[in-house]
Amino acid sequence: MSRYAAEAEAKMKGITFPAWQGEHYVTLAELLVRLGSFGLDLTWRVELDEIVDPRCAEMAGRSADSGMDTLTLLSLTTPFLQLIDAEACGFAGDDLVVVLSEFDSSLWDVRAVDERVLSELRHHYPDATDL
Secondary structure (H helix, E strand, O other): OOHHHHHHHHHOEEEEEEOEEOOEEOOHHHHHHHOOHHHHOOEEEEEEOOOOOHHHHHHHHHHHOOOEEHHHHHHHHOOOOOOOOEEEEEEEOOEEEEEEEEEOOOEEEEEEOOHHHHHHHHHHOOOOEEO
16 A cells, blocks of 8 residues: 555545456546546546556656646546556545555555445446455
8 A cells, every 4th residue: 555545544445346347457547437526626646566658657757746637647547558556546635535556457446535436336346345
């Protein structure tokens, strides 16, 4: 877990689900869209263990500064970008409110302070289980 998420973990609930849903890989872009209005006004910081694409380097660079808005992050994650060991932390002001963690291109963990976010994701990914 990133340095950002470690502080807020106790306040958050979470789910986990396979990144591969049959033949379909759930991308970070897809998860950002699934956050809907909850995620629209967040500031994002992304940590990546592996730079697999030039867009990853840009995400890391923007995260090292003041972070990036949701639409900027979304533009860097589309089209199809499969991450390996990455974590995107969404902030509302100074408060961490959502963490999207991808493990080895095979598993997503999502933690959020708002249970409605998790409920929406459970609807789209019915094999999700609680963390």
